[in-house]
Amino acid sequence: MGRALMILGTSSGAGKSLLATALCRIFSNMGYDVVPFKSQNMSLNSAPTIEGGEISRAQYLQAIACRKKPSVKFNPILLKPEGNMRSQVVFMGKPIGSVSAREYMLSKKEELFRKAMAVLDELKEKHDLVIIEGAGSPVEINLKDYDIANTRVMLHAKAKGILVTDIDRGGSFASIVGTMELLKPEEREAIIGFVFNKFRGDPSLLEPGFEYLEKRYGKPTLGVIPYVEHRLPEEDSLAEFPKVKGELHIQIIRLPHMSNFTDFEPLHWANGVDYVTRPEEIKGDLIIIPGSKNTVEDLLWLREEGFEDAIIEAHREGSFVVGICGGFQMLGEKIIDNVESKRGVIMGIGLLPAETVFSKVKRTNHLKAEVLWGPAKGMNVEGYEIRFGRSTSERPFSLITSVNGAKALEPEGAVGERAFGTYLHGIFHNFTFTERFLNFLRREKGLEPISIGEWSIEEEIERFARIVEKNFDMERILEEL
Incomplete structure (x- = not known):
């Protein structure tokens, strides 16, 4: 039976998708048979799979990072917003209907979650390591009872968890503390450390905060990832659309x-x-x-x-x-x-x-x-x-x-x-x-x-993975796994 490592975030846009992508490539480079997984993704950016279905573009990219052909197993549930609080539900790559948010939470979600966990069990059985990506924040009070993309997945898979935050936005230490305080004891126990993403400056200036977190929770900071200009697709939940007028308009x-x-x-x-x-x-x-x-x-x-x-x-x-x-x-x-x-x-x-x-x-x-x-x-x-x-x-x-x-x-x-x-x-x-x-x-x-x-996506994944590996405590991760 393989192991599982889950990337959780203090918010949407924290960097879960790209950190998971980098870790997929890092472990693949080490010789591990690794695959990505996200139980449920809400995205209008999708891509085809070997089975002829579709999955989120994020898991498609992570499959490439794992040197695997994209499969519907890597993202069993895909929600494609249609407007008016309705979404098309895609399960195992195929559309199965259009529902309102309330209908989905009260009728389909639990059944699909059980089926998605069966897929995750199969992946763990067949591979050395599954890199699991969470969604948004794992502790939204109004959503936690219905959440099938975060801590329930982590506990089911007996996964080790990493909590990542976007320090470029500010408020990262408060976000980590708030997230940890709202986690249940067994969920908090599964977290093995923290990652500060998109940092501009001298990481040593953050050390008092690292010491506070380790003293309070007994968890180390596993990495400070610098702000990186890259050409990898971003997740679209908080995508920005800048107005840039070039020589050609x-x-x-x-x-x-x-x-x-x-x-x-x-x-x-x-x-x-x-x-x-x-x-x-x-x-x-x-x-x-x-x-x-x-x-x-x-x-x-x-x-x-x-x-x-x-x-x-x-x-x-x-x-x-x-x-x-x-x-x-x-x-x-x-x-x-x-x-x-x-x-x-x-x-x-x-x-x-x-x-x-x-x-x-x-x-x-x-x-x-x-x-x-x-x-x-x-x-x-x-x-x-x-x-x-x-x-x-x-x-x-x-x-x-x-x-x-x-x-x-x-x-x-x-x-x-x-x-x-x-x-x-x-x-x-x-x-x-x-x-x-x-x-x-x-x-x-x-x-x-x-x-x-x-340039190629392959080259960009490799470049980004090297930057993450250089600024990440991989030795600690391997020990925990």
């Missing part, structure tokens, strides 16, 4: 049900991005409509709030418009949806020659494709699809050549005048494609071309 419309915003991270790094919340702001060189958990509802929102007219006017004046997944569907001529919104036929924005029909079967696949459009024509790219819609167009954006490693020959996306749409999540993580596309727009504006360089 790239605007992304912040939809009410925006999903998979990690698609646009390379644009942040290469140029800067302006997230738009009002139609009068729309005037960018490049305007992007992102993916959506509720495509038709967000399309109607664009229409009612005046975004549709603003996009059409900006496009008429020369803006290039791109749609990803749901955004692609919105830019087409027509959507027939009797599945998600059940609104039937809805007219699209009309900038792309495409029609979409929603299907009850969700496609969750890794894809390879050949681009058929403009400056990137003939380029091979990779990405993934997570969608209900099936779209047809006489002018496709790309030709899918591989689905989960199997050969394919399927057109996808659409190309219009100064516009394209695609189902390829992660298209901008193909850096040569992104460089060519941005330089195409830069030349039009009279700007010098740029080089955005090449």
